[in-house]
Amino acid sequence: MLDSQMLLAERFFGAFERVIRLPGRAITEQMKAQYHNGLLIIRIPLAPPDGEKVIPIQFT
Template identity: 45%
Template sequence: MPLIPYDSFKDLDRFRKHVDSFFENVGFGFQQEFGSPRLDLHETGKEVIVHCDLPGLKSKEDVHIDVHDNMLTIHGTIQRHEEMDEKKMHRKERFIGTFERTIKLPAKVQAESTKASYHNGILEIRMPKSADAQQHRIDIEFH
């Protein structure tokens, strides 16, 4: 009889697929249900940059950005006003409602110099690093 290694994550993967199919059949996904937009965060030598997927914003008053205690919070509302007959709706996946996302920043930033722009459904936030957060070489006392 051949030995087959036991895959401990096989059952967990199967459970995840069942949960995903349940939410797909109900008509909404985790992303929509919990209102947490997806984002990318990276840093350069001088700034921390965030790109956040927020399709459907109508105006800048629909989104608010706060930087406090090395945390970034993005929150707002996406509204859609198209009139549709709910009885003829076959699938409803586009997000409608309030959203919020808070993340810890990888470096201290200058909140007052933060700039944000919105184009083609992507919110870009550029936060200059504070002077004490920028990397500098430490001199070693060698005995």
């Protein structure tokens, strides 16, 4: 993804809990989390800023 960016990278052993604040534009219904080989990846899509509209382009 071109618009992805890493916000935080940590490495711990054992149980822990993390609480993060989500931006108001976060689309929580479309959040995805994946745990693979000891790495937790959480993807949180953002809605476009106010006044902007996303128009999908279909390629044929």
